[in-house]
Amino acid sequence: xxxxxxxxxxxxxxxxxxxxxxxxxxxxxxxxxxxxxxxxxxxxxxxxxxxxxxxxxxxxxxxxxxxxxxxxxxxxxxxxxxxxxxxxxxxxxxxxxxxxxxxxxxxxxxxxxxxxxxxxxxxxxxxxxxxxxxxxxxxxxxxxxxxxxxxxxxxxxxxxxxxxxxxxxxxxxxxxxxxxxxxxxxxxxxxxxxxxxxxxxxxxxxxxxxxxxxxxxxxxxxxxxxxxxxxxxxxxxxxxxxxxxxxxxxxxxxx
Amino acid sequence: xxxxxxxxxxxxxxxxxxxxxxxxxxxxxxxxxxxxxxxxxxxxxxxxxxxxxxxxxxxxxxxxxxxxxxxxxxxxxxxxxxxxxxxxxxxxxxxxxxxxxxxxxxxxxxxxxxxxxxxxxxxxxxxxxxxxxxxxxxxxxxxxxxxxxxxxxxxxxxxxxxxxxxxxxxxxxxxxxxxxxxxxxxxxxxxxxxxxxxxxxxxxxxxxxxxxxxxxxxxxxxxxxxxxxxxxxxxxxxxxxxxxxxxxxxxxxxxxxxxxxxxxxxxxxxxxxxxxxxxxxxxxxxxxxxxxxxxxxxxxxxxxxxxxxxxxxxxxxxxxxxxxxxxxxxxxxxxxxxxxxxxxxxxxxxxxxxxxxxxxxxxxxxxxxxxxxxxxxxxxxxxxxxxxxxxxxxxxxxxxxxxxxxxxxxxxxxxxxxxxxx
Numbered sequence: 001x002x003x004x005x006x007x008x009x010x011x012x013x014x015x016x017x018x019x020x021x022x023x024x025x026x027x028x029x030x031x032x033x034x035x036x037x038x039x040x041x042x043x044x045x046x047x048x049x050x051x052x053x054x055x056x057x058x059x060x061x062x063x064x065x066x067x068x069x070x071x072x073x074x075x076x077x078x079x080x081x082x083x084x085x086x087x088x089x090x091x092x093x094x095x096x097x098x099x100x101x102x103x104x105x106x107x108x109x110x111x112x113x114x115x116x117x118x119x120x121x122x123x124x125x126x127x128x129x130x131x132x133x134x135x136x137x138x139x140x141x142x143x144x145x146x147x148x149x150x151x152x153x154x155x156x157x158x159x160x161x162x163x164x165x166x167x168x169x170x171x172x173x174x175x176x177x178x179x180x181x182x183x184x185x186x187x188x189x190x191x192x193x194x195x196x197x198x199x200x201x202x203x204x205x206x207x208x209x210x211x212x213x214x215x216x217x218x219x220x221x222x223x224x225x226x227x228x229x230x231x232x233x234x235x236x237x238x239x240x241x242x243x244x245x246x247x248x249x250x251x252x253x254x255x
Numbered sequence: 256x257x258x259x260x261x262x263x264x265x266x267x268x269x270x271x272x273x274x275x276x277x278x279x280x281x282x283x284x285x286x287x288x289x290x291x292x293x294x295x296x297x298x299x300x301x302x303x304x305x306x307x308x309x310x311x312x313x314x315x316x317x318x319x320x321x322x323x324x325x326x327x328x329x330x331x332x333x334x335x336x337x338x339x340x341x342x343x344x345x346x347x348x349x350x351x352x353x354x355x356x357x358x359x360x361x362x363x364x365x366x367x368x369x370x371x372x373x374x375x376x377x378x379x380x381x382x383x384x385x386x387x388x389x390x391x392x393x394x395x396x397x398x399x400x401x402x403x404x405x406x407x408x409x410x411x412x413x414x415x416x417x418x419x420x421x422x423x424x425x426x427x428x429x430x431x432x433x434x435x436x437x438x439x440x441x442x443x444x445x446x447x448x449x450x451x452x453x454x455x456x457x458x459x460x461x462x463x464x465x466x467x468x469x470x471x472x473x474x475x476x477x478x479x480x481x482x483x484x485x486x487x488x489x490x491x492x493x494x495x496x497x498x499x500x501x502x503x504x505x506x507x508x509x510x511x512x513x514x515x516x517x518x519x520x521x522x523x524x525x526x527x528x529x530x531x532x533x534x535x536x537x538x539x540x541x542x543x544x545x546x547x548x549x550x551x552x553x554x555x556x557x558x559x560x561x562x563x564x565x566x567x568x569x570x571x572x573x574x575x576x577x578x579x580x581x582x583x584x585x586x587x588x589x590x591x592x593x594x595x596x597x598x599x600x601x602x603x604x605x606x607x608x609x610x611x612x613x614x615x616x617x618x619x620x621x622x623x624x625x626x627x628x629x630x631x632x633x634x635x636x637x638x639x640x641x642x643x644x645x646x647x648x649x650x651x652x653x654x655x656x657x658x659x660x661x662x663x664x665x666x667x668x669x670x671x672x673x674x675x676x677x
Binding site: 052054073074075078079083084086090091092093094095096098099102103104106107109110111113116117119131134135138144147148166167169170 | 542
């Protein structure tokens with residue numbers, strides 16, 4: 001049994017009179033793929049936004065490796081190794097593919113102003129390493145041939161893969177994917193599944209997933225949380241969820 | 256057809272009245288001094304007839320606009336720039352060669368040009384430096400700064416005050432002025448950079464005015480509206496360019512045993528400005544290829560993603576703001592040295608507007624564009640001195656023309672892309 005890396009308890013988020021998330025709790029173990037499912041508007045993305053510091057949760061506890069992280073600004077949480085993608089693809093469209101990956105490594109680069117001005121050996125080395133790391137990941141997501149293309153000109157599925165590669169540039173511990181399979185065709189979805197498996201098995205990344213594609217969710221998740229109208233409905237292994245009458249009711253409506 | 260004429264008719268009457276309403280008070284009424292009083296007098300009949308004629312011409316033009324437009328469409332079109340040529344001109348490698356050529360020309364300039372020409376060229380170089388500095392903030396980081404002149408003023412006054420009260424030389428004050436401006440940029444940027452777009456523009460605009468008014472009113476320190484005069488000129492390793500050196504100093508012409516020529520001083524100032532511009536160009540070129548430059552670009556495109564990737568947007572914006580201010584400080588201290596006198600009148604809002612116009616006119620982010628735009632913006636008013644009264648009018652017309660003809664600026668630059676070598 002691996003140890004928990006992310007523990008969330010009693011998470012609530014209120015927008016004025018609307019309680020978008022109500023008492024959600026999650027326990028994510030290391031090197032697992034954990035999915036969050038629920039009907040549209042259930043508050044899944046709001047949970048993501050709270051976890052990554054884009055919203056300040058109204059109440060609740062978020063612990064990363066036992067350390068409280070709720071209320072920290074987004075970039076500080078990202079630096080602790082919690083990195084996310086967005087529901088719609090958000091690449092730097094005017095930059096090339098490889099530059100997208102270089103920007104994401106900003107924190108790991110030699111950003112010393114004078115080193116860059118004088119192109120010191122240390123600066124060159126750091127730039128070269130960044131380039132190599134980017135090239136390595138381009139190969140992993142099968143985009144090497146497109147390295148020097150502008151990111152905006154890639155096909156949709158390629159943009160999705162590039163987005164995941166860009167997240168990996170920051171050396172994350174938890175990768176949060178918000179509907180990564182939306183708009184992909186069945187073959188691209190299979191590629192995505194293989195990619196997520198590889199991230200977990202070879203790169204020791206914990207993946208937290210929001211997804212509507214049930215086939216994908218059921219086949220790769222180690223644990224599933226179901227959220228309905230902001231409140232937790234059920235959680236368990238894919239088999240348990242599949243057999244849960246409440247979940248079926250929420251998804252298909254009362255018989 | 257009938258309705259379109261009717262619609263045009265209304266429009267035409269309105270336009271004609273507008274011409275009358277604008278032109279009559281401006282051109283048809285004249286103020287003249289009679290004794291100690293001002294008197295309003297009507298203009299000559301010719302002027303009045305001309306205004307009426309213009310109004311009627313506007314009426315017919317608006318009425319038959321569609322028909323005239325159809326005729327116009329048959330006329331041969333102006334050749335527009337082929338896309339290939341445009342692509343070639345905006346490529347970074349092309350622009351680098353053109354910039355090199357311009358630098359060569361600039362180096363040769365003082366030895367062929369007249370004294371006045373060199374003097375104007377120096378002024379142009381100051382604006383090139385300012386344009387390049389503002390370009391970091393507006394063009395690269397995408398932050399609209401309408402009070403850039405404040406940093407210019409801080410740089411100028413830093414040198415003026417240090418020279419006046421402590422007798423420090425230009426070469427010591429130049430870096431100090433840069434640092435002073437940079438720290439003002441830092442202090443202003445810290446609270447302000449969480450604002451976005453329009454709000455940032457308004458706050459910076461206010462800051463620009465605050466600095467000017469402060470300089471105007473701190474009479475005990477800055478001399479108020481009179482400014483600070485007799486600021487020493489830069490020296491070449493302690494050699495002054497005056498006819499007679501101050502005590503303990505030597506003059507350039509005595510040391511080298513040449514006859515005294517006042518143009519030497521002008522040329523020397525010009526060369527300093529050129530060196531400063533080259534330094535600025537060098538730094539900005541490097542920045543574009545540094546992680547910081549990439550971060551600015553990324554931030555301009557999508558701030559939320561930057562945050563999600565662990566970059567601190569405030570720090571990155573602040574670095575752009577501070578660096579831009581630093582260059583304004585250099586330009587300011589050089590301006591003070593060249594002018595020999597600084598006063599708050601040199602740092603009005605219109606200066607900010609001109610610098611911003613240079614950046615926008617040149618094409619955001621393009622260095623060559625900024626150089627060309629600075630030349631146009633400074634040289635045109637100098638060449639057309641007799642039209643001085645209509646300067647603002649020409650300024651406006653130029654802006655409108657640019658908006659129609661090349662909304663992306665004179666010579667926008669494609670960013671130098673880093674390539675993965677396979």
